[in-house]
Amino acid sequence: MRIDNLQYANWSEKIFRQMNEGGVHAVHVTIAYHETFRETVHNIERWNRWFGQFPDLIFHGLWAEDVKRAAETGRTAIFFGFQNCSPMEDDIGLIEILHALGGRFMQLTYNNQSLLAAGFQEHHDSGVTRMGREVIREMNRVGLVIDMSHSGERSTIEAAELSERPIAITHANPARWWPVPRNKSDDAIRAVTGNGGMIGFSLYPPHLKDGSGCSLESFCRMVAETGERFGMDRIGIGSDLVQDQPDRVIAWMRTGRWTKDDGGNAAVPPFPSWFTSNLCFGAIEEGLAAVGMTVDEIAGVMGGNWYRFYEEGFTPRPS
């Protein structure tokens, strides 16, 4: 079973076929960065059209067992997530609505301060705000997983401590391997994994040692070492694959509508030669074996661990 717990591609039949051919049974796809609730619903409508157009390749994943169903029927279950809290606007009631529409992961912040917590690019990390505490409780209640990938250190640790259910860093790497601010300190990873949560390893070049030139071996050694340090059952893949996107998508991610800065000419960086599409997960499995991980450990990191996390994380709490 293969699960990639974060992608943001310019979706197309080609990519859905690659998911299929690559044996990827579940993908957590980003459907909002800065979108309002209504805009997020529009993006869901777009996915509903794709589900109708390509029923032999993809379907809307709601629960862990949908990953099994995908594996059994040779398809890919698509799980929705938000990289920011903008889809809930300032309205805590929208959390249950978003979950009913299939939302399964929501970051409390993207790079900036949000109503709920601070992003990693803020000068000062507010920690989890008053509203943030309410929202964590509500996300716990309905089964919308808290994702702190882009959050600041203090916010990440506080969220892990406040949440009564496991939370996630869906896509980041340990800063001890590649010390950029977007990667996570041992303290942050320990807070999240110690509370039953997960970290998903990113293949997005700025998160990789030596960027686009990162070697498969270096990546796989980092995976194995992180598993040894924080638990082999606490690690997975969240590739952050950005495929076939125009360069301007980077400006949208970075600047949304919060600044009049146009985001400059930032381009989508080239992914490492050994990871450019959903066809490349087999290579990672071979790389993990080559650095000495066992068959069971590899099965965990490639999907089994996220599967267990989905089982625990997505259902509403019994009232």
Add this chain to the structure above:
Amino acid sequence: MRIDNLQYANWSEKIFRQMNEGGVHAVHVTIAYHETFRETVHNIERWNRWFGQFPDLIFHGLWAEDVKRAAETGRTAIFFGFQNCSPMEDDIGLIEILHALGGRFMQLTYNNQSLLAAGFQEHHDSGVTRMGREVIREMNRVGLVIDMSHSGERSTIEAAELSERPIAITHANPARWWPVPRNKSDDAIRAVTGNGGMIGFSLYPPHLKDGSGCSLESFCRMVAETGERFGMDRIGIGSDLVQDQPDRVIAWMRTGRWTKDDGGNAAVPPFPSWFTSNLCFGAIEEGLAAVGMTVDEIAGVMGGNWYRFYEEGFTPRPS
């Protein structure tokens, strides 16, 4: 099993307790008259709060089996419906979204021309529009039931003919019994019931012979005769109970935001003395027995027929 397939009360714990004490296992509640999509979502959020506050009395009904669950646990399943197509705005993709949020009935029109068809108060009945045909197909696909209670004659008949799944007149009475324009001609009732659909009998005074002074016996005779004419399995209750509402709610129903007319001083008319709350369904059952309906026929009209309709109507079509 008792199902009331239309109410629009000023909801409160008192009313939920009456549903419970009155043994009403399912109520189709109106959650939008003129609301936009976002306003409808706000109304769903309000219901979600009530579900959280009164879990021993009510819960959100999604499927026919929820009515059984309600009966088994001594509660009332609340099914959402819209008396107009305003919640889908001009966006056919919202139909699937509204169904995912629990929407189960939608009128193609309230009293006026809509994007989809004509209301009964229009001078000219357009019939089902171009968009209306697309929307009927999509409602059929996702399992959102077409309700023509407030529609014009031609629109009602065309919708019944165009729909590939049974449709409903959730709340109206036969015009042959009480000939007001809001009640339905034999031709309209025949078109709907002949296609496997249902008519729910209304207790709203303007729809009753002699209005608020209508006798229980007259109502029950009408029920029995309508069953004989169109099928004992094609009839149910859609009381249109308007309870504890301020008079101004009538102006909202009538004028929404489509006119600058303030709706005048119309008041909620008093319901017949024998039907004023959810405690009164037993009296109707006795009245139906008194006019000669059998135990099975009464069980059908009081809930069994709607139950079967729910079973057929709410599930998405297999793709």
